[in-house]
Amino acid sequence: MIASYNKEHVGDVLLVELSTEPAVKTIVDRRGDVAILTEEATSEVKGFNLFNASEKMNLDGVVGNVDITKEFVQSLEKALTEADVQIDLHVDFSPKFVVGHVVEIEKHPNADKLHITKVDVGESEPLQIVCGAPNVAQNQKVVVAKVGAVMPSGMVIKESALRGVDSFGMLCSARELAIPNAPQVKGILVLEDSAQVGTAFKA
Numbered sequence: 611m612i613a614s615y616n617k618e619h620v621g622d623v624l625l626v627e628l629s630t631e632p633a634v635k636t637i638v639d640r641r642g643d644v645a646i647l648t649e650e651a652t653s654e655v656k657g658f659n660l661f662n663a664s665e666k667m668n669l670d671g672v673v674g675n676v677d678i679t680k681e682f683v684q685s686l687e688k689a690l691t692e693a694d695v696q697i698d699l700h701v702d703f704s705p706k707f708v709v710g711h712v713v714e715i716e717k718h719p720n721a722d723k724l725h726i727t728k729v730d731v732g733e734s735e736p737l738q739i740v741c742g743a744p745n746v747a748q749n750q751k752v753v754v755a756k757v758g759a760v761m762p763s764g765m766v767i768k769e770s771a772l773r774g775v776d777s778f779g780m781l782c783s784a785r786e787l788a789i790p791n792a793p794q795v796k797g798i799l800v801l802e803d804s805a806q807v808g809t810a811f812k813a
Contacts, residue, residue: 611701612760613676613686615669624663624676626686628697629656630758630768642693655697660689675760678703705810706759706767708732709801710781712750720773727781729754732808740777743798751801753782753811762788789813 612627635650643661648654663669667685669676676682683701690697710729713736718724725746728736731754739754746752756779759767763786770777784792784799 611678611683611699612758612766613678613682614674615663615672615676616674617664617669618673622662622664624660624667624669624686625657626660627657627766628699629654630766631656641695644690644693644695646695646697658690658695658697660686663689666692674764702758706756707782707787707811708754708756709805709807709809709811710737710752710754711807712746712748712752712781715746715748718773718775720775724772724775726775729779729781730807731756731779737778738776739779739781740772740775741781741798743781743783743796745797745800746781750798751803751805751807753787753799753801755780755782761786787813 614625633647633649633656636656637648637650639646639648645659646655647657649656660666666689667682678701680703683699687699708731710731712727713730714728716726718726718740724740724742727739727741727746729739730736737754755761755767757767757769767780781798783797785794787799
């Protein structure tokens with residue numbers, strides 16, 4: 611789930627995205643302060659807009675992406691209930707920016723400047739991530755933005771295919787992570803060997 615709020619430019623409306631896949635044709639169903647956005651062909655709820663959002667939860671000082679905490683989700687569920695809307699909010703509270711270990715790397719068969727990496731992020735299987743950074747190498751500890759992560763720029767990390775090869779995340783540079791005084795050069799951020807795989811990364 612991705613939520614964003616910008617009262618100055620959008621109004622007192624919380625925008626909630628439940629799927630990273632765009633809708634082909636959206637049906638809007640307004641119920642009280644909730645506008646439900648549904649994919650016409652599949653009836654899948656892609657997201658919803660919550661109007662008068664600041665009356666229902668604490669959004670003081672929030673501009674842009676909202677931190678998805680348990681307290682925030684509880685407030686959201688209460689607002690949906692009050693509007694007589696039933697939407698299951700399956701929220702993954704695990705960190706989306708984590709320490710990864712590059713366990714394999716090979717050249718991309720269809721692009722000279724891309725590599726296919728296998729990155730251990732502490733899960734049952736390594737993630738396959740296509741990376742174009744010139745400094746990526748095997749055995750590095752790196753910062754991984756997992757699928758569903760929202761970059762400081764507002765970009766959402768999604769499953770993708772780069773030149774015909776599936777990619778499930780992104781290896782991040784210091785600049786992409788908006789780390790203060792980050793070097794303005796191409797290349798991923800390489801962490802100390804002592805960084806623990808699978809732990810949350812915080813700039």
